[in-house]
Amino acid sequence: MSDKRLELKFEMMKTAVVVLITLVVSFLVFLIFSKEPVYSFQLLLAGPLLSIRNLGNVIEAALPIAFAGISTSLLFKSGLFNLGAEGIFYFSGIVATAVAVQPLHIGKIQLLLALLAAALAGGAAASISGFFKAKYDANELVISLMMNTILYGFGFYILKTKLKDLDSVGVVSMPFAENAKLSTIIPGTRISSGLIILIVLTALMWVLLYKTKYGYAMRITGYNKKFAVYSGMNFFVITLMVHILSGCIAGLGSAVEILGISDRFTWSALPGYGFDGALVAMIGRNHPIGSVFAALGLAYLRTGCMITARNTDVPSEVACIVEITLVLLITSDIVLRRYKQKKIMERGRGDE
Amino acid sequence: MNNIISHIFNVEFIGVILRLSTPLLFAAMGNVVSDRAGVTNIGMEGSMTLAAFSGVAISAYTGSAWLGAAGAVAVSILFSCFLGYLNLYLKTNIIMAGIALNTFAASFTVFLLYMLTGQKANSAAIASKQLPVIRIPVIEKIPVLKEILSGHNVLVYVSLLSIAAVYFLLNKTRLGMHIRAVGENETAASSVGIRTKKVKMEALGISGLISGLGGVYMSMGYLSMFSNGMIAGRGWIGIAASAMGRAKVIPTTISAFLFGVFDSVSNEMQLGNISAELIMTLPYFAVMAGMVIYSVKRTKKEQKNA
Numbered sequence: 001m002s003d004k005r006l007e008l009k010f011e012m013m014k015t016a017v018v019v020l021i022t023l024v025v026s027f028l029v030f031l032i033f034s035k036e037p038v039y040s041f042q043l044l045l046a047g048p049l050l051s052i053r054n055l056g057n058v059i060e061a062a063l064p065i066a067f068a069g070i071s072t073s074l075l076f077k078s079g080l081f082n083l084g085a086e087g088i089f090y091f092s093g094i095v096a097t098a099v100a101v102q103p104l105h106i107g108k109i110q111l112l113l114a115l116l117a118a119a120l121a122g123g124a125a126a127s128i129s130g131f132f133k134a135k136y137d138a139n140e141l142v143i144s145l146m147m148n149t150i151l152y153g154f155g156f157y158i159l160k161t162k163l164k165d166l167d168s169v170g171v172v173s174m175p176f177a178e179n180a181k182l183s184t185i186i187p188g189t190r191i192s193s194g195l196i197i198l199i200v201l202t203a204l205m206w207v208l209l210y211k212t213k214y215g216y217a218m219r220i221t222g223y224n225k226k227f228a229v230y231s232g233m234n235f236f237v238i239t240l241m242v243h244i245l246s247g248c249i250a251g252l253g254s255a256v257e258i259l260g261i262s263d264r265f266t267w268s269a270l271p272g273y274g275f276d277g278a279l280v281a282m283i284g285r286n287h288p289i290g291s292v293f294a295a296l297g298l299a300y301l302r303t304g305c306m307i308t309a310r311n312t313d314v315p316s317e318v319a320c321i322v323e324i325t326l327v328l329l330i331t332s333d334i335v336l337r338r339y340k341q342k343k344i345m346e347r348g349r350g351d352e
Numbered sequence: 353m354n355n356i357i358s359h360i361f362n363v364e365f366i367g368v369i370l371r372l373s374t375p376l377l378f379a380a381m382g383n384v385v386s387d388r389a390g391v392t393n394i395g396m397e398g399s400m401t402l403a404a405f406s407g408v409a410i411s412a413y414t415g416s417a418w419l420g421a422a423g424a425v426a427v428s429i430l431f432s433c434f435l436g437y438l439n440l441y442l443k444t445n446i447i448m449a450g451i452a453l454n455t456f457a458a459s460f461t462v463f464l465l466y467m468l469t470g471q472k473a474n475s476a477a478i479a480s481k482q483l484p485v486i487r488i489p490v491i492e493k494i495p496v497l498k499e500i501l502s503g504h505n506v507l508v509y510v511s512l513l514s515i516a517a518v519y520f521l522l523n524k525t526r527l528g529m530h531i532r533a534v535g536e537n538e539t540a541a542s543s544v545g546i547r548t549k550k551v552k553m554e555a556l557g558i559s560g561l562i563s564g565l566g567g568v569y570m571s572m573g574y575l576s577m578f579s580n581g582m583i584a585g586r587g588w589i590g591i592a593a594s595a596m597g598r599a600k601v602i603p604t605t606i607s608a609f610l611f612g613v614f615d616s617v618s619n620e621m622q623l624g625n626i627s628a629e630l631i632m633t634l635p636y637f638a639v640m641a642g643m644v645i646y647s648v649k650r651t652k653k654e655q656k657n658a
Contacts, residue, residue, distance in 0.1 A: 081447055083451075132647065135651075136647035136648050137647055137650075137651060138644055138646075138648075139643060139647070142592055142639070142643055145588055145591075145592065146592060146636040146643075147636075149636045153629040153630055153632055153636075154629075154630070156629045157629045157630050160627070160629070161627070278447075278448070279448070279451065279452065282445070282448045315462075315463055315466045317459040317462045317463035317472075318463060321456075321463075323452075323455070323456070324452055324453070324456040327448070328444065331445060331448050331452070332438055332443065332444040
């Protein structure tokens with residue numbers, strides 16, 4: 001068996017075992033905390049499949065996480081630990097809102113402008129931490145965390161002073177123009193044409209990463225920076241470009257989220273998509289397609305928990321227990337480690 | 353506007369700064385210890401949240417504030433060591449594990465709160481205890497000093513003591529020397545027989561202990577209950593303060609107080625019509641500037657040496 005096939009077989013077995021353990025753990029939790037554990041558990045597992053609307057909820061919830069996941073996976077793949085998607089989601093949302101609330105009367109071009117503006121704003125914001133990382137090797141994790149709060153502060157300030165709907169009690173923006181909204185593509189749900197954007201984007205990123213020399217340079221830089229530099233790859237350019245691209249994707253994801261399902265901008269705090277994106281990037285092994293499927297899985301789990309919470313005595317925060325078990329098991333080395341070692345040893349002996 | 357200025361240039365305001373800096377100082381000192389050993393305690397936000405909750409829950413059940421605080425600190429130590437176990441022994445990326453544990457702590461406390469009180473917002477329904485306020489005998493009689501130094505929660509003083517304690521630990525003890533050795537060069541440290549994983553675990557445990565006190569302060573000193581999201585990024589600020597102070601005790605203390613000052617000023621600003629959101633970004637700008645200046649200097653130096 002070749003290295004790659006052994007690795008793949010191992011990853012698949014590991015995922016299956018992890019899911020199984022997670023299910024057992026969540027059932028145990030339900031046994032402790034619920035008066036009707038079996039019914040609750042059934043709802044958690046199958047709830048999202050019960051109706052088109054529920055299934056729609058899964059995809060709606062997965063969309064922004066998938067964008068954030070692809071954005072973050074590009075950074076992780078290139079060996080950059082940047083969690084800036086969180087702040088970019090907020091700030092780009094504000095930029096998209098600023099375009100979307102104007103009475104422009106230019107038809108659907110307004111939507112395109114809003115998406116473009118959000119993506120550019122995201123890219124510009126990410127280029128700041130990208131530049132300092134690329135030029136001076138400044139710790140991108142700390143800078144991106146600082147940027148998150150700064151972007152939030154500025155975004156909220158703009159929302160409050162320039163975009164706020166004065167007729168409304170809370171701090172929310174004026175309503176979006178009809179032409180600035182994404183259209184719903186599946187009746188009976190709120191799934192927007194953002195889904196199509198996501199699919200196209202995922203395909204593009206896959207091609208970029210695995211079929212072009214730029215993608216090769218990114219992957220090699222992430223794998224071994226010194227080797228990449230010695231082979232003549234330009235660390236400065238690669239790092240800066242990856243940051244900008246990742247920022248654009250996060251910005252676009254934010255615009256797709258708010259123009260896809262809401263009528264106005266309502267976030268009064270950071271939305272959490274950045275951290276979700278980091279989780280799904282990690283679960284999806286920093287692969288764009290993997291990230292999308294991980295986002296779907298996470299969204300399925302959360303929707304299941306929400307449905308369970310609506311219909312039983314289990315609070316929706318139970319999702320966290322299931323989530324953490326899943327994430328920690330997948331990202332750690334604990335499951336099947338012995339088995340893997342044994343297989344590698346066996347093969348080693350076979351080669352002798 | 354005049355109103356705000358008179359608020360800020362006031363002796364009482366120094367007391368406010370002290371109270372708001374306390375949790376940041378705990379978080380920052382906790383991070384100094386783990387950063388020095390070469391592991392950033394990304395789970396700080398989570399350990400503070402869990403400690404804040406456990407303190408309230410345990411004190412309500414035992415009727416003793418001190419038992420509550422002790423239990424909370426124990427939980428925080430365990431939590432930090434669990435992060436260490438995941439990272440050091442199971443090879444989970446520490447940032448991922450930290451973020452996952454933080455998310456977990458945030459929701460799990462709400463879950464337990466709901467189970468205990470039937471409420472998700474705060475623990476007002478259970479009668480938890482508060483740690484005592486200390487009045488310092490002699491200073492209590494001196495007019496201005498009294499308002500600055502006396503009458504704070506006991507943990508405010510503990511946080512100030514923790515500066516000296518961490519300094520002593522790192523510079524005067526065997527464990528401290530090991531921590532610094534491992535942080536500076538792990539291979540060299542292990543080549544002279546230091547068990548590097550064990551040292552890192554111990555550093556994380558101490559980091560959990562100190563940051564746990566910060567969590568306890570929030571729910572049993574600063575406020576008298578646990579409320580959802582009450583740590584509000586203070587753990588991250590501790591990480592930033594330590595990064596800005598390059599994990600040295602004195603510079604990190606100064607950074608933590610700097611954050612505390614901005615925190616207090618923006619608290620006062622909220623009374624006026626200056627946008628608190630913008631003021632609140634200032635300390636983060638300061639950290640960014642500090643990081644960038646440090647990195648630029650280091651790069652220049654390396655280029656010169658090369």
